[in-house]
Amino acid sequence: MNFKTLALAAAISATFVPAAFADAAFADAASPDMAAYRPVTDANVLNPEAGEWLMWRRTVDNQAYSPLEQVNTKNVGELRMEWSWSLPVGGLTEVAPLVRDGVMFVGMNRAVVQALDATNGNLIWEYKHKNPEWTGGYHASQADRQRNNIVLYKDKVYLTTPDAKIVALDAKTGKSLWESQVADWKKGFSYTAGAMVVNGLIYTGMSGCSIADTGGGCFIMAHDAETGKEVWRVNTLSDLTRKEVEASWNGIPPENRYGGSAWITGAYDAKRDTLFWGVGMPIPWAESVRGTTGGATLYTNSTLAIDAKTGKVKWYYQHLGRDDWDLDSVFERVLVESEIAPEAKEVRYMSAKVKPGKKYDVIVTVPGKYGTAFVLDRDSGDLLWARDTAYQNVVKGFTKDGKSIPNADLISKTIDQTVHVCGGRSLGKLWQAGAYSPKTNSFYFPMAESCRDLTPNPGEYVTGGALGFQKSGPAQAAPGETNTGRFYAFNVKTGKMEWVKKQAALFTSSALTTAGDLVFVGDSMRNFTAFEQASGKLLWNSKLNTSVSGNPMTYSVNGKQYIAITTGPHAQTPTAVAVNPELKNVNDSGHSLFVFALPDAKPAK
């Protein structure tokens, strides 16, 4: 492309030129030259250029930390909107924009992808996947939620679709190069999360395994990045190589097991060539309906360490066995290197094996709706420490060797027994991912804190229908609390809660950390906010058009740092109104993308 023209145009626009030049400034002629788009190499995937964002959480360790620091604690107050863009698709907004070579790639619901000029939002190309006619209520709704991440690799954009396909698009044109039908969407299988692609393999987790015809297991899979051919798959509900997995289903054979959707993209550890991937809850939600009395239902609610070449499960750690409450321990696994020295008063469990002063490669995760934070050793899968964040009553404690103990008192004995569960069911931790900052060695994550009554309620298996089969009362605030929105910051080394934000409005976007000592997050009352990482001090806030949702990210083009966020409806918001009726949420439409920058940021040349 013509870098010079663009730089000139940007320079002119930034300096309030006379009207005579305005046409030139806003002619938008110099959109990125797609012929110059550079294929993403494995080296880029493992160590992206500072100004780029190539996958959901930027890096394979899922940290969502950017080394950019042009926008920082000193100047963030001057941040102002640079450009905005209406998203062409409705549903829940869980968008994660990506940027390379000055091009922003936006993956949306119903498998729509757009490529935009990252400096002004001008459309370069659009791909619209041809979706089938859905056969059931829940099934159809899958297409309108959690289309949260596409990924860039080599000269392609990889897209996973609600009809259970992997689609490879030409990054330069948006043309579909091939489609790989991974599972039968008619049975209920669907992709609601995107891929991790590295070393020539596409890694994905299947979703929709809570739907009537999906009995037999859910999968984490590898496909060849050039051909789309399957290389291996792990069944999340059965492992014939481990007796304890088969024994944990109370005699239910593999073909009659449901659940275990792996609906959040995992992390990749290059040193170990290992994937760390979360697995969701068992189905139906209540043990008394599921028929697994007493069984831990492995690998549900677990972290799996998977050999990236062969698909062998090296180890597993189950965060919550005997889940009776749909607590879904599937959320982001974040890879961090840190000393580990938990403070006894801060944590509920600390491993006796931890050696002071030693640097550990750990997984930091708040895997389930109940909000308990876990730090696991990446080699052994041992729990190093765990702590509660929101109030919860579902994890009773831990054994000496770090196994979590579910609260059996809250497991309904019969199909009409109501239990009062504080675990964030429908209003807890969700897909909104936390971000880690190496500057503070802290993890920042949004969630909601709530309790509710749950009663098993067997229902009919209907094609395309979900098999949760549990009635729930309205959300309630946790004991002693008056609202449900939470944004937590805890230290990975010590387990100390550094600070917490409590408010009525839910924090409805993922978090973003930057080398500018900032952490960004959005809420359901239209606030997009920057806090100082160390103190939690509010430094900047902008009211946008509707609930702030999706995944904030930052990038740089020609030396100028931009911060992007999407807005649109959010699933938990109406539920929170049960606790705080004063919340007036904008639920309708408004799906948008906003991009901010500093007013005086000048192009590099």
Added chain:
Amino acid sequence: MYVKTLVAALSAAAFMAPVSLLAQPTNNFTLIQGKTQSLGKLVAAANGQTAYTLLTDSQKSEEKAAALAACDKACQAQFTPLKALSAKPQGWLLAQGLVGAVKRADGTLQATFNGLPLYTFAGDKAAGEVNGQGFNKVAYAVTTVGKINTSAPKVAQAAAAVKTVAAVDAAQFELGKDKYAATCAGCHGPNGEGAFGAPLKGNKMIGNDEAFIKQILVGSGDMPSFAPMLQDADVAAIATFARNAWGNKLGGITVDQVKKLR
């Protein structure tokens, strides 16, 4: 790439994959979800024969005595205990927690559903037949949620009856529009297209008055109960709106209908 890797991976996949993507009931299943023209979905034996519960097994002594009086040995001989394949029998497309077995006096295992011992009927010759339904007022099919289905089999109509829909009150529709936007649109979409919640546009299931009202009042799955938040008039308005917006033509819901079900 990777010829070696691929081979190793494929062998691993071959080892791990066989339990996946099984769609049809295997020999492992004692019970399946049966589909009948005349009684809808019900619990069936693995071959599709309708499973019945007999009131002669009733826990209520009066009911049991009456059933024994109504169904003598010859009557009872028409029903064969449905054999469970194991002490932990499996059900296909049925809530597995309701599937069980009891040991009979002769030591054989009989399948149960929601605690109800199950039988097949000598007069049923093929899958989907319900000739035993109401036999001597003792034998009844069992719904897939474990309830005894005492209704009479529906006789197929030569011509479908023309269903008339209830009138739609314009003021109620307008109120419903506002309430829907504030309360429902977040999950079900501003135009009923569905999102986190099921689509309502074109959804014929919401044409069932009672089921739809109860869905709003009680909730299910991810949908919470809205009974504490919404007045009867609000529920009626929302239901009326959703049933008659976006091309839906399913008729109005009255406040009284909601009141009765709350």
